[in-house]
Amino acid sequence: MTLGAMEGTIEITATRTSAEQHCIEPNCGARFGINERLYVCSQCGGLLDIERTTEDDAETLRTVWQARLASFDPRDRSGVWRYRELLPFTESAPIVSLAEGNTPLYDAPRSARYCGLAALRLKHQGLNPTGSFKDTGMTVAVTQARILGARTVVCASTGNTAASLAAYAARAELQCAILVPSGQITNAKLAQSLDYGAAVLELEGNFDDAMRVIRELTEDESIYLVNSINPFRIEGQKTVAFELMQQCGWRVPDHVVVPGGNLGNSAAFGKGFKELFDLGIIDRLPQLTIVQAEGAAPLAHLFSDSDGGRFTADSLLPDARQLAPVKYPNTLATAIKIGAPVSWKKALRAVLWTGGRVLSVSEDEIADAKAIIGRDGIGCEPASATTVAGIKQMIQKNLIEREETVVAVLTGHVLKDADYAINYHRQNLYTHDSESLPGEMRRIEGNYSNPPASVKATKAAILEYLKREQPQQ
Ligand SMILES: [Zn+2]
Numbered sequence: 001m002t003l004g005a006m007e008g009t010i011e012i013t014a015t016r017t018s019a020e021q022h023c024i025e026p027n028c029g030a031r032f033g034i035n036e037r038l039y040v041c042s043q044c045g046g047l048l049d050i051e052r053t054t055e056d057d058a059e060t061l062r063t064v065w066q067a068r069l070a071s072f073d074p075r076d077r078s079g080v081w082r083y084r085e086l087l088p089f090t091e092s093a094p095i096v097s098l099a100e101g102n103t104p105l106y107d108a109p110r111s112a113r114y115c116g117l118a119a120l121r122l123k124h125q126g127l128n129p130t131g132s133f134k135d136t137g138m139t140v141a142v143t144q145a146r147i148l149g150a151r152t153v154v155c156a157s158t159g160n161t162a163a164s165l166a167a168y169a170a171r172a173e174l175q176c177a178i179l180v181p182s183g184q185i186t187n188a189k190l191a192q193s194l195d196y197g198a199a200v201l202e203l204e205g206n207f208d209d210a211m212r213v214i215r216e217l218t219e220d221e222s223i224y225l226v227n228s229i230n231p232f233r234i235e236g237q238k239t240v241a242f243e244l245m246q247q248c249g250w251r252v253p254d255h256v257v258v259p260g261g262n263l264g265n266s267a268a269f270g271k272g273f274k275e276l277f278d279l280g281i282i283d284r285l286p287q288l289t290i291v292q293a294e295g296a297a298p299l300a301h302l303f304s305d306s307d308g309g310r311f312t313a314d315s316l317l318p319d320a321r322q323l324a325p326v327k328y329p330n331t332l333a334t335a336i337k338i339g340a341p342v343s344w345k346k347a348l349r350a351v352l353w354t355g356g357r358v359l360s361v362s363e364d365e366i367a368d369a370k371a372i373i374g375r376d377g378i379g380c381e382p383a384s385a386t387t388v389a390g391i392k393q394m395i396q397k398n399l400i401e402r403e404e405t406v407v408a409v410l411t412g413h414v415l416k417d418a419d420y421a422i423n424y425h426r427q428n429l430y431t432h433d434s435e436s437l438p439g440e441m442r443r444i445e446g447n448y449s450n451p452p453a454s455v456k457a458t459k460a461a462i463l464e465y466l467k468r469e470q471p472q473q
Pocket residue numbers: 023024025028029030041042043044045046
């Protein structure tokens with residue numbers, strides 16, 4: 001490795017690659033060295049993208065990535081670092097890894113029938129080391145924290161980010177501080193963060209309040225912020241698009257559908273697909289659809305206000321249409337209960353690049369879709385189920401044809417929110433949403449609930465019960 005002409009630019013002699021950070025705002029476009037500690041553009045406050053150029057051609061990259069599937073090198077065993085030619089690091093980077101990625105792409109026939117599709121595949125990012133999609137970004141961001149010499153890493157989180165950062169910080173032997181909105185983190189996620197040794201600080205207020213205070217904190221040099229505004233996390237998460245396409249034999253599905261919360265994941269998918277397309281590794285882009293929960297759907301509102309069609313790349317100019325934050329985001333899908341998503345411009349850009357759309361689904365739709373995904377033997381946390389609910393809605397509106405190829409991305413493990421699942425199946429799941437009477441909670445009617453049964457402790461009673469309750473297709 002040698003340093004390039006520009007300060008902080010990496011140049012690897014073997015493959016002639018280089019990386020830098022640049023502002024996504026079209027009328028700014030400021031450029032920065034890869035190791036400048038920035039979270040947003042220092043000139044205009046815009047979001048930063050990491051740009052890495054490579055001289056490797058499509059055939060070489062596909063061949064190398066394929067060969068690594070049979071390798072035992074820890075970097076090759078990681079579903080993120082396997083694609084390191086497109087990551088902004090040198091060969092000697094001090095990688096912090098938990099063998100993340102490598103998540104299955106499941107065929108989900110029952111979910112497909114529920115949606116009205118001939119077939120549906122589910123890419124389950126909830127099967128990462130800490131049970132959520134966050135790990136693919138965290139391995140890269142914590143590696144960068146190590147390179148920058150940070151002593152403490154912090155994030156504000158509704159839970160999955162907290163659990164993931166806590167684990168990777170522990171691996172890197174860094175201090176980790178988690179800021180969570182008080183009472184808004186599930187037990188499972190809290191348990192993980194505590195077990196991995198993080199300092200968990202419960203704040204009054206919601207997730208957006210936590211975001212604000214954390215930005216103030218990072219003015220301290222020894223602290224490195226690892227929220228989804230961090231462009232290195234997006235770099236890690238974009239590799240999910242690479243892994244997905246490799247699993248598809250580089251045959252691009254018509255649609256890829258992702259849940260939308262803070263929108264870093266949607267942004268990362270868009271960036272990943274676009275990089276593959278620009279390199280000639282895939283021959284077209286899948287339509288990227290983002291599905292938000294109705295009570296926390298600012299991007300879906302912005303998108304529907306525009307009829308979906310009036311946006312162009314130019315409308316991402318800072319003075320153009322702005323996202324109106326949802327002041328009191330409300331959904332039982334806590335992982336996407338976010339009213340002011342920081343990555344909305346990048347996510348909208350991804351939707352525009354791919355000709356996709358943004359929509360929202362109700363609490364009832366999420367709850368039933370989640371149960372159906374469970375019946376495929378797969379399971380997921382509530383936020384993930386927005387995808388299947390969204391696909392069903394798009395089929396009903398003729399926005400997806402029955403025979404089209406569709407991949408839905410599940411982002412969290414079913415055990416991330418066990419209480420939700422139990423309450424749904426016991427018909428005890430309550431929400432406070434637009435359908436509720438003022439000041440009252442509304443019960444969500446579970447159409448696929450599967451409550452536990454009380455049966456006498458005799459062979460005859462059990463056999464009779466099983467005969468009566470034979471599952472139907
Ligand atoms: Zn800028």
